[in-house]
Amino acid sequence: MSEKIEGTIALVTGANRGIGRAITEALLQRGAAKVYAGARNPQSLTDLSEHHADRVVPIEIDVTDAEKVVSAAEQAGDVRLLINNAGAAFGGGLADANIAETAQQEIDVNYIGPLRLIQQFSAILGSNGGGAIVNVVSVAGLTNFAFFPTYSASKAAAHSLTQGSRALLAGQGTTVHGVYPGPVDTAMAESVDMDKATPADVASAILDGVESGTEDIYPDAFAEQFGQQFSESPKASEQQMAAMIAST
Ligand SMILES: NC(=O)c1ccc[n+]([C@@H]2O[C@H](COP(=O)([O-])OP(=O)(O)OC[C@H]3O[C@@H](n4cnc5c(N)ncnc54)[C@H](OP(=O)(O)O)[C@@H]3O)[C@@H](O)[C@H]2O)c1
Numbered sequence: 001m002s003e004k005i006e007g008t009i010a011l012v013t014g015a016n017r018g019i020g021r022a023i024t025e026a027l028l029q030r031g032a033a034k035v036y037a038g039a040r041n042p043q044s045l046t047d048l049s050e051h052h053a054d055r056v057v058p059i060e061i062d063v064t065d066a067e068k069v070v071s072a073a074e075q076a077g078d079v080r081l082l083i084n085n086a087g088a089a090f091g092g093g094l095a096d097a098n099i100a101e102t103a104q105q106e107i108d109v110n111y112i113g114p115l116r117l118i119q120q121f122s123a124i125l126g127s128n129g130g131g132a133i134v135n136v137v138s139v140a141g142l143t144n145f146a147f148f149p150t151y152s153a154s155k156a157a158a159h160s161l162t163q164g165s166r167a168l169l170a171g172q173g174t175t176v177h178g179v180y181p182g183p184v185d186t187a188m189a190e191s192v193d194m195d196k197a198t199p200a201d202v203a204s205a206i207l208d209g210v211e212s213g214t215e216d217i218y219p220d221a222f223a224e225q226f227g228q229q230f231s232e233s234p235k236a237s238e239q240q241m242a243a244m245i246a247s248t
Contacts, residue, residue, distance in 0.1 A: 001130065001175050002175065002210065002211055002212060003131055003132040003175065003210050004211060005030040005031065005032055005081075005207050006030060006031035007032070007033050008027075008032050008033065008080050008081050008131075009035075009036075009078050009079050009080050010032050010034070010036065010079065010080070010081040010082075010083060011059070011072070011076050011079045011081070011082050011083065012024050012035060012036070012037055013038040013083065013084055013086035013113070014086030014087065015035070015037035015038050015039055015045065015048075016037070016040075016045055017186070018184075018186035018188065018199055019085055019136065019186060019203060020083075020085040020086065021199070022198075022199035022200050022203035023085060023203040023206060023207070024037050024056070025203070026200070026203040026204055026206075028055060030207060032081075033055070034057060035055065035056050035057070036057045036059045036075075036079065037049070037056050038059050038060075038061035038072065039058065039059075039061065040062045042060050045058040046058075057076075059072050059075060063084075063086050063109060063114070063116065063117065064112070064113060069117060072120070073121055076124075077124055078128065079121060079124055079125065079131070080125065080129065080132070081133075081134070081210070082118070082121045082125065082131070082132070082133045083133075083134045084114035084117055084118070084133070084135045084136060085134075085136045086109065086113060087109060087136065087138075087188070088105065088106060088109040088110065089106065089148055089188055090102045091191075092150065093149070094149060099150065102150055106151050106153075107153075107157065109154075110151070110155055110157070110158050111154050111157035111158050111161060114135055114161060115161055118161070118165050122165075122169060125169075125172070125174045126169075126172035126173070126174065130172060130173025130174050131173075131175075132174060132176070132177060132210055133165060133169070133177070134179060134206060134210060134217075135162045135165075135177070135178055135179065136179045136206075137158045137159050137162060137178050137179060137180055138151075138155045138180060138181060139180050139181065139182050139222070139223055139226045139227070140152040140155050141155030141158055141159040141180065142156075142159060142180060142226075142227075142234070142237070143226075143234065143237040143238050143240075143241055144238075145241055146241060146242070146245050147245070159178060159180075162176055162178040163178075175210075175215075176215070177206075177214065177215060178215065178216050178217065179209070179217045180216065180217065180218050180223050180226075180227060181197065181218075181219050181223050182194075182197065182220050182221075182222025182226060183196040184197050184198070184199055184220065185197065186199055194222070195222070197219070197220035197221070201219075202219045202220055205217065205220065
């Protein structure tokens with residue numbers, strides 16, 4: 001099963017910048033009928049909605065706010081493609097005084113947020129014929145990138161949620177896609193000193209993966225190589241990360 005982008009109706013969280021904006025633009029380019037563009041501040045979407053008129057519907061969604069998510073589902077009952085893209089990485093080491101609070105915030109955005117959206121939109125997708133859910137996870141959700149230990153743990157929770165949702169929603173015909181990018185050139189990865197993929201290339205690979213029905217999407221060169229190694233030996237991936245930490 002797969003979801004065609006042309007003619008679909010999508011909702012993207014964190015659509016105002018970074019990968020979410022690139023996904024929104026790629027959806028429009030490929031002929032999506034309508035995109036609900038979710039943002040904490042919908043005014044940050046004015047240029048997009050002015051340019052695309054009624055094909056872009058700005059919608060206020062803070063994924064940590066249960067009422068906002070319920071209200072989004074009430075406004076967007078025609079959605080067929082839910083893209084859980086919003087994410088946050090606050091950084092910090094294990095010995096930081098506020099590390100538990102940081103970890104809680106990352107869990108709220110990166111795991112509980114997508115969980116809330118899936119809870120509210122599953123029945124909508126089912127009643128619209130099945131559709132698809134995309135969770136933008138990270139390679140750091142497969143192996144802890146210990147430069148960002150608590151972010152990685154929150155993404156591991158999102159990865160597990162992806163697997164569970166896939167099993168639970170298969171019966172209603174909803175496909176669930178996990179996306180595992182490597183470094184991408186956005187504000188989130190500003191401090192990362194590695195080669196980075198462009199948000200546009202990553203967005204395009206994500207939509208290709210949805211259309212081809214690919215469950216685990218590795219949308220850039222680093223991710224592809226990492227995914228290959230991880231599928232052969234999760235332990236070797238862990239050891240590679242530990243070696244990177246040891247060499248800094
Ligand atoms: N960049 C990378 O290297 C990389 C690699 C792997 C995975 N990812 C994942 O890709 C996704 C997009 O990240 P990005 O690189 O595009 O980062 P970004 O440029 O920092 O954008 C993050 C987006 O998430 C939104 N957001 C943050 N907290 C939110 C909340 N509580 N409710 C709703 N929206 C919220 C932000 O909105 P505001 O403008 O309101 O802050 C923004 O639109 C994230 O899930 C991230 O973890 C990124």
